[in-house]
Amino acid sequence: MKIVVLGGGESGCGAAYLAKKKGMEVFLSDKGAIKDNYRQFLTGQDIEFEEGSHDEERILNADWIVKSPGIPKKAEMIRKIQEKGIRLSSEIEFASEFTDAKIIAITGSNGKTTTTSLIYYILKNDGLNVGLGGNIGYSFARQVADENHEYYVLEVSSFQLDDIQNFRPYISLLLNLSQDHLDQYNYNYEEYALAKFRIAENQENDNFFIYNKDDEMSKNILEKLEIKARMIPFSTREQLTEGGFINGDRIEIKLKDDFSMKIDELSLLGNHNVANSLAASIAGKILEINNESIRNSLMTFQAVEHRLELVTEIDGVKYINDSKATNVNATYYALESMKTPTVWIVGGVDKGNDYSEIEELVKRKVKAIVCLGIDNDKIINFFKDKKKFIYDTSSMEKAVEISKSLAKKGDTVLLSPCCASFDLFRSYEDRGHQFKEQVTKEIR
Incomplete structure (x- = not known):
């Protein structure tokens, strides 16, 4: 062949x-x-x-x-x-043809890397023979070629799902949907959402589909699609008879047996990470990992680099690297979790962003906006009548320098760009690394 x-x-x-x-x-x-x-x-x-x-x-x-x-x-x-x-496949489709391992596949607009890493950590911590791949770590195909894992935890993008034919995860998770990559989907939100739902299209009734009951677009799509897999929801807004939810100050999972732990014991911060922890816990329960092991993993997991990563604290100012926030919805979660006045670094390659989604959060949480990109006009024009202090920069060095001058003791400087990185940086990782380098260069 x-x-x-x-x-x-x-x-x-x-x-x-x-x-x-x-x-x-x-x-x-x-x-x-x-x-x-x-x-x-x-x-x-x-x-x-x-x-x-x-x-x-x-x-x-x-x-x-x-x-x-x-x-x-x-x-x-x-x-x-x-x-x-000619048959055209993504690498995950190709590699899946050559393994009998159980695949846990995670997609969504935001939280994929964190939740994928957390599920991998839960399985690894419990002693299971598990590989980590997809959009994270070594390629799935390379691991299938060289290793013999019983489980693979894969972060999966809509672009990878566009090119599947037979890909069938044992457990699939769709964390959330927001308008992202619309330039690749004819600026049609539903077309993008349907690409995400392809994660479940080949699943049968002996498989599991974990989904976000709070997500409006997911609700709309589920009314039109027939999912054969056993569907298990999670919610941060309502209590459920089956699935994962919040009950007062605790997260709870109701499946064959119950799991519960205090939210303040979770290692990950922010409401969005409570949702991610619920989804990951459901996956753990499906795989019959015991409650103590799941609890231990949720308490000890370390946040992913470039995702609400605390870089350092200088003169009472916290510097947070959220470079992986490449769309408005991701930045919504970041701003929502800010507890102190925030100097917000934003900008890059716009992917059809609608900044009205975060307008109220910016009004309440942000004391100054520092734009970082080659063309910042769209951001400046949207926020110019809403925020007094907006600065236009085209280098990380300048963006950090201005942010440091604006931030006072008790404030936070947050890099959460809403945009892709390719105007000034090689990748979101490069952008995050440069931010950390500029923040810490005076204290090294």
């Missing part, structure tokens, strides 16, 4: 490696430049590849094409592949 892999990053290299190990004829093509470490990996594994262009004839002669999630659905090459009727 001839396999062509499009994209030479972690996902693409993992898929090519798995295909090679399965005895397939493999060719990897990347229209851009491949990073040195991945180029060396491909060469070391004797995997044929090209970079800087696509050999169209060779690609369109494939039996099966594996597409990296970063390649837009509307790309010309993708259109030609679809016209020719």
Whole structure:
């Protein structure tokens, strides 16, 4: 079988490696430049590849094409592949064909990385043989090639779900929905939401679908779809007869047996993380992990880097790195959890943001806005009549310098950009690292 892999990053290299190990004829093509470490990996594994262009004839002669999630659905090459009727899969689809492990797959607009990491931690802490992959860590395909896990916990994006055919998790979780990546979904929120719901489309009645009962778009979609999996809800607003919910100062899970613990014992802060902890606990209960083990994991789990990460406190000012907040809804959760006057660093590549969602929170919580991006006009124009202090910057050094001058003892400086990072930074990780470097450079 001839396999062509499009994209030479972690996902693409993992898929090519798995295909090679399965005895397939493999060719990897990347229209851009491949990073040195991945180029060396491909060469070391004797995997044929090209970079800087696509050999169209060779690609369109494939039996099966594996597409990296970063390649837009509307790309010309993708259109030609679809016209020719060649099977086009994401790496998670491809890798899932070669493992019998139970897959726990997590998607949603916000909280995916935190909840994926937390579920992995719960399973690992209980001694289960588990791998972590998808949009986090090593690629799923590379782990399937080299390791023999009984469980995989996968963070899954809508872009990965766009290219599945048979992918069937044992447990799927849809944490929440908000308007994100609409530029890739014809600026249609429902089209984006339906892409997320594909996580459950191949599930059967011996599988589980964990969903957010408070989420309005999820409610609307569930009225139209038939989910075959056993559906288990969680809510932070109402008490449920089955699922996860808040009861006073406690979280509670009601399934075969009950689980309960105090909210203030959770290691993760903020209302959104209570929801994430509920979802993760339900997954733990489905997998029959005992209550004490789940409680221990929820108490000792450490927050994910770039996600409401406390960097340091200088002269009574807290500096928080929430660089992973690349949409308005993620920043909503960050601002909601702020307990002190906040200097807010925001900006980057806008993805169709509607800032009215956070207007009231900004009025109540934010003392000054520091814009960080090449083009900050949309943010400035929206907030100029609502906030007295708005600053326009195009470097992390300047953004942090101004934020430090504005923040007083007892305040918080929050990097929660609402936007993608690619105007000034290589990635949201790069943006977060530069923030931490600038914040701490005077105290090193």
